[in-house]
Amino acid sequence: GENVEQHPSTLSVQEGDSAVIKCTYSDSASNYFPWYKQELGKGPQLIIDIRSNVGEKKDQRIAVTLNKTAKHFSLHITETQPEDSAVYFCAASIRSGNTGKLIFGQGTTLQVKP
């Protein structure tokens, strides 16, 4: 069935370093790949997304890359700050009209040490 694998499960970096989280999806029909950030006591918040017709997308310190052939996509956070500490989820979806349930990865707990 549909599956998204996410690694690592935990990641600790020093403030100012980069952080990379990787995901692999199983359904080759997937065409939409969002990333969510969940802070303590809050719901997941969409931080960036990418569609299958794009290989890379950047928004300030956050970038996402997609390799459709390998069915991999990654989140890159540069110049990390303590407020980047949170749980990050990748997801994959087959987006068509009003369909589009999200298949989530297991989550990565990112800790940025000051």
Next chain:
Amino acid sequence: EAGVTQFPSHSVIEKGQTVTLRCDPISGHDNLYWYRRVMGKEIKFLLHFVKESKQDESGMPNNRFLAERTGGTYSTLKVQPAELEDSGVYFCASSPQGPGRFFGQGTRLTVV
């Protein structure tokens, strides 16, 4: 603009009891999704409403779970009777179209 709101934020019930979770989506969003995260695992899809109709309920675990969205506005998710394995955080998300973009803060359900 108000975001997606879920009630209650926490619920502790005994095994065998009934619990009803509520989700108020962002006004005007036709798409409403329910998800669940159990024991620190991945967030799993439960079902998807388009207005008041169930578009996809393939993720509902069993017939102890009943979701409704009367009038296409708020939605309720009832668990009856609750079992220990139903414990987790239940999220609601809404969007004007496509996958749920805006998530609520979640309801943490604990069945004891």
